[in-house]
Amino acid sequence: VSTWINGIAARELSTDDRGLSYGDGLFETMHLERGAVARLERHLKRLTQGCARLGIDCVADKLLREEIEARARTLSDGVLKLVITRGAGPRGYRPTGEERPTWLLSWNTARAADASLASAGVRVRFCRTPATENAAIAGLKHLNRLDCVLARREWSDPEIAEGLMCDSHGSVVGGTMSNLFAVRDRTLMTPRLDRSGVRGVMRSVVIDAARGAGIDVVEQHLTAQDLSVATELFLTNALIGVWPVRALEATSYPVGALTRRLQQLSVTLP
């Protein structure tokens, strides 16, 4: 791991950072390949919008982009993670307004290649841990991720690639670390993320790719029953790309034509 805080190499962070105290911040997990970050503009756009929603004084977009691009050129393929917090501050939920954001960039080598999963598809389960609901922060990739941690703790079988989380209304929100898509009647459906979940960068790529190809895309609340009658399911995130789901619990799915087409279409979309 290599880590930089506000542009300076560092392994440690102030103990009074509000990111630690309250999860008062956001993050981006980016795919670094051949000296560049894939879909950097989408990541920065989401981050900037998230900072606006939380009232965090985002580091100038341009500065951050330049720093990331410069750093990326020196690093080998892997994962570049950016955390931005409201910064250090005194005890108490109320921001003083004097905080200066902390931005923490860290680089990891990629985990074992998942290319076979994108090809063959994955097995998926349902998690018992419910997805956290809060309309004020839904969709953001914020640092309040205890629900995902507890959901991911539910299984250790390496054959299960992902777990789906539902909210208290019985709507499927997505995977612990991925967004979910379902196909039915040549329509692409994906959970509405107005109460829970993260609006993933790869999710937006797939939606754009589908719409660009004239495929109907609907964001709606989806139940387990809706999934059981879908003809194709797949998962997305910025690192895995598109993973076809070949089994959800005891239900099998084919790796369908629309999934394959969206894998191809999305690869080339910035």
Added chain:
Amino acid sequence: VSTWINGIAARELSTDDRGLSYGDGLFETMHLERGAVARLERHLKRLTQGCARLGIDCVADKLLREEIEARARTLSDGVLKLVITRGAGPRGYRPTGEERPTWLLSWNTARAADASLASAGVRVRFCRTPATENAAIAGLKHLNRLDCVLARREWSDPEIAEGLMCDSHGSVVGGTMSNLFAVRDRTLMTPRLDRSGVRGVMRSVVIDAARGAGIDVVEQHLTAQDLSVATELFLTNALIGVWPVRALEATSYPVGALTRRLQQLSVTLP
């Protein structure tokens, strides 16, 4: 501020601590007076129970108690805050099981004395930011507190001491940093915290004090309408004790007899 990590004076924390990455931890905010922590047993009990729910390998209760007690003896009056996280670990929601908990103790001098507020009562508002809902972590004083941060950002008027937060069902969960009690027909009511909120230490003290005095206590979902017909309202936390509410938005409340009695009864309860 004085800070210790795992018993050793330190100002900085590893950047790969899961407390920062995911809010994967808990905290306690304790009142330090005359060299001792008020109601330490209640704080440690809540912490231990919280660790069990999150699957965090809590530092041995005895060790932690001894460390806090020893530290408290050397410090002047103020606030002692304990954060316990699952510890440092590689990227990814899934705990490896190899993590060793981080426990971070920090001491602050108390803020300006609030004794006048406990006597005269406080003004309170409603917040627009909804309380986060998740039955799996409801009641815990975990590190996922973005909802409280956003709610507390809604006002800066120093005459408003606290803001009440509601969940998506219209139930009042409590204040941003306090628990709420309402009195009606000589019954004490406080929000059920099965979907949201924190089971405060002072909340448990007041419930115990009331029941000990033969007063009915009911934990239930309370709406704004329920509050409007209450005869007394008050707020609690470990630092403020019991604050009578004298106004909630445009509605005035007297500082009632039951509130005064519970203030007296709770002072002496460990």
